[in-house]
Amino acid sequence: SSGINAECPLRPGDKVENPNEKWGLLLGNIYTNENYYFSVVDFTLSAQINKNKYGFKAWDELLSKVDAMNYKIYEKQSQIIGWYHTHQGDRLVYMSEKDKKTSYMFSADWQFGVVLNPQKKTWRAYNGKNINESRGYVLSSK
Numbered sequence: 001s002s003g004i005n006a007e008c009p010l011r012p013g014d015k016v017e018n019p020n021e022k023w024g025l026l027l028g029n030i031y032t033n034e035n036y037y038f039s040v041v042d043f044t045l046s047a048q049i050n051k052n053k054y055g056f057k058a059w060d061e062l063l064s065k066v067d068a069m070n071y072k073i074y075e076k077q078s079q080i081i082g083w084y085h086t087h088q089g090d091r092l093v094y095m096s097e098k099d100k101k102t103s104y105m106f107s108a109d110w111q112f113g114v115v116l117n118p119q120k121k122t123w124r125a126y127n128g129k130n131i132n133e134s135r136g137y138v139l140s141s142k
Contacts, residue, residue: 023047025062026082030110037110037127039081045069082112082127093122095131103131112136 024046031038047062066080083106087093093115095103103113107129114136116123125136 021086021088023083023085025066025080026084026112026114027066027078028081029078030081032110039110039112039127041081042078044084081110082106082114084114084116087115087117089117089119091117093117093120093124095126100131104129 024044026039026041027043027045028039028041031040045062045065047058083102085099085102087096095113095115099113099115103126106113109128112125112127112134113131114123114125123136125134126132127134
């Protein structure tokens with residue numbers, strides 16, 4: 001089960017001017033008990049993409065952002081625990097074949113991916129090497 005304290009740049013209901021998909025990394029911490037992994041996101045890093053492409057260049061730029069933020073990551077004792085990705089407009093929220101290929105890079109049981117559609121105000125979380133749909137929760141402080 002994945003618990004998500006999302007500081008995601010896109011929230012359900014946000015107006016999206018760019019019709020292209022958005023994606024980025026989820027950074028945070030992992031907690032365990034006898035039966036579960038709990039992943040808590042401390043912050044996100046957005047990727048710069050063009051025309052729905054998230055290839056090597058976008059990953060390289062994103063990982064450079066991670067390196068530049070090492071002090072913040074170290075301070076919060078955070079690590080890369082997953083990724084997020086949007087499906088825009090009328091698209092359903094699911095792991096496409098392309099999304100599954102990306103998720104293979106996050107195949108540990110405690111790593112996860114979130115697919116969301118801000119226009120439909122829906123999202124789903126998936127975890128592990130089998131890309132199982134998992135429970136996710138949004139927790140926020142008042």
